[in-house]
Amino acid sequence: MSGTVPKIRIRGLHKAFGSKKVLDGVDLDVMPETSMVVIGGSGSGKSVLLRCILGLIEPDSGSIEIDGVDVLALGERARDEMRQCIGMLFQNAALFDSLTVWENVAFGLLAKGRRPRHGAEPRLTRAQARVHAGKVLEQVGLAASVGDLSPSELSGGMQKRVGLARAIAARPEILFFDEPTTGLDPIMGAVIDGLIVDCVQNLGSTAIAITHDMASATRIGTQAAMLYRGRIVWRGAAAELLHSGNDMVDQFTHGRREGPISMELRK
Template structure:
């Protein structure tokens, strides 16, 4: 495989269990450079665990995670930190620091991970807030003074502030009304394209998945069972994917009853 053919992210045989529960059971996934991949799947199927394994927040039991052809699971210390410093993350609930102003939230990674001066980081934060449609004056507010949609914008600004090569989005439209969800999706697409980043988003929102993704994949029972164009997600031809994307009660996916 030539360098030009090497996926930006290449995952092979990724496995992770928590006690007796096997969450990831041999995940294989390729994400080409400069493209957006949407991963769908039911609650508890391991979508967030997949992202956390790549981020280093969870250590997988087996498998490989390659970025630009280099297995980051084999890296140690500063080399692993440097590889993961190229990743920006939009967490599901924003995960903003309540004790900090909006400006300090956006500047946090620039100071903590990229050693920018506080003054330079604040200047960049104001510029990035503008890119997500927020005035610099918003930077003086605390997260608690913002609406849910504005908090998502701030979280997105923080994720893109360092201009990462890779971006992750964990349920970016959760808790938002349909219009604000479409606005956030549009901002995500604009930011990813402007930066030329490679993106992975996980979502339950089928409209969002088609707006964000170039390609889509479904995680089910610990494995990727389907992968194809995001535009075809509602017409995949796979009975499991079709049941999930159309929200049908009857089909191969059966809800497990807790005893």
């Protein structure tokens, strides 16, 4: 791990929708080149937290710093530039059906007319983007020829790999993973987790993954945190998730009915 300034620093983050408090004072540090896994039940605020960091949702109060810069205080153009250092793997891959696989992988690069991080030239031509997409597909275990197919011709596991390829295509400094193993069988889930770990390490990126899959959490994460009722109630090494010593984490990770976490009835 390099440096002492957190890559991502969140303080006092609040977000409510009407009378429903979703984030209720979240504090979280993610150090450079760390893979942070955020766990928690449905409705605990995991996805809202990611969307606030991405700038898709405006929090009610609090601060979000990337490399020591409060992104909430930036203008829209500066925020957009900051977002370009982030890659995202969506829960259901979220591929564009009207585009070929290689166009999906290179979408961000073509849309911004830019090269991957560390590229020698400022702009990427369509032909160069196609070659680059083929190389990135190979990094996630797919042949470059898959790039000529449409997303509808791929299995769920292959679509997830393409989504991962798109997330890493620009060699981002930060990677977000939203429930990366949802809809996959246990073996394919382990394959995707392994690819995620390899990609994060090869890029030297900082990663945040949200999941309720404990096997995935321990495979992906180096650090972990648990959200409950909009607050971080525990954080520590991901390897300690199954024996954290925290009653809430213990109940959640072992799927126990009895414990401090209670199911709330929808009103």
